[in-house]
Amino acid sequence: MKLWHQLGVSVVLTSFVALGAPQFAHAQNVIKIDGSSTVFPIAEAVAEEFQISKKGKVRVTVGIAGTGGGFKRFCRGETDISNASRPILKEEMQACAAAGIKYIELPVAFDALTVVVNPQNNWVKSLTAADLKKMWEPSAQGRITKWNQVRPEWPAQPLVLFGPGADSGTFDYFTEAVNGKAKASRGDYTASEDDNVLVQGVESNKNAIGYFGYAYYIAHKDKMRAVPIVNANGKEVLPSIQAVNDGLYEPLSRPLFIYVRESAAARADVKEFIQCYLTEGAELAKEVGYVPLPAEAYRVALKHFADGKLGTVFGGVPEVGVTIESLLAREGKL
CATH class of the missing domain: 3.40.190.10 (Periplasmic binding protein-like II)
Structure with missing residues (x-):
């Protein structure tokens, strides 16, 4: 059963992912995700699909500390992936840099x-x-x-x-x-x-x-x-x-992101998870109520991940009204 359709049952969803379903109880590898509650439904959906496909070999935990709370954990090296409903801010970039944490920024949907x-x-x-x-x-x-x-x-x-x-x-x-x-x-x-x-x-x-x-x-x-x-x-x-x-719903239309820690991105399980995210994510984003990116945007994002493109295209400054196409064409900043 696809539990992510039932967003109202937040305890069920959170427990399923955070604790793992019974068939994942003895999983050897764990991918740790935390951050935005807005991105949570997509991450949870991808996590469920991925865990089923790996047949218990990998467990994915997803928290909802909020974007800011997620970045605090991420910049301490406590998580592999951070869900974010806005780009990383300058002070968070500085905290990550001080801890030696480098990251890949990937847009995953529009909200x-x-x-x-x-x-x-x-x-x-x-x-x-x-x-x-x-x-x-x-x-x-x-x-x-x-x-x-x-x-x-x-x-x-x-x-x-x-x-x-x-x-x-x-x-x-x-x-x-x-x-x-x-x-x-x-x-x-x-x-x-x-x-x-x-x-x-x-x-x-x-x-x-x-x-x-x-x-x-x-x-x-x-x-x-x-x-x-x-x-x-x-x-x-x-x-x-x-x-x-159509670009008509503004100024409240915005991109959603995940940030992948560079050292975690080198792991085979995380590579497979991101591959799943950026290939299955469009359909899953639509299922949970978000706007998928254009197919080309997912292809470019996957290439950026494969190439290890580090940093953020925002430079720590939030922007309103930008398009995904323009973001993917920018150079990242650490």
Whole structure:
């Protein structure tokens, strides 16, 4: 059974991968992965496929410490692969360099970062970047506390906010895209690195609004409503695979990554796992609700891995609105 379709059962998924299914209990090799909860569904799906194909010879563990938490472990040499919903930052690059950790950066999918409200919310028809900023900018803390303070035609009901915590790459990307600076956000909201906590919060409160990866919305779309985002051309666009592919869902469309430690990449089991990831990953990304990269992008990424192309194409600085094709053409920086 393909458990990754049931994202709501986070304990089952995490336990399956972290502890290993019974047939993998005596596995000799272990590939350790941690990081983004957004990337988790793809990594978990690939891990399950790979473990089945290896018939118990390799076990893959996948954690959800958040992008920032995952990089902390990665830069200490505790994990082989780090899941990331934003690129590695300058301070994380420095921590890895100080520990002698070199890495290969590989894009694996696109995500439509999704803003959601409770189904009983009948007043929000769409949101602009200005609306989102008014809700989430640092100066909103303790001040913007009701819906009618965002737009006067909305009801004077409490504005109940749910969002990722500070270790989340989703938090970093959203704040960069909406507030113009990564990590610049009000702090008086319910925060969690576990997207399922955010899902449950929005499901249970009529006045709630939150944001997280598209896969978590898809898994719970009967219990919440995605809000169309007004793009730069003034068009109201719902998150979808097609909208991301067409470049219409912006500024909340973003690439997702894995980072492979150079010393781990030399191992046969990790090489086989990455081969599986970049050949099977497109279909699995689509199955869990994300947008696969173009076929050529996976081929280029696989070549970069085979060639041992080290570093990041971002240089430690987050960017909004870049394309995968442009990223793959850049030179990496350590």
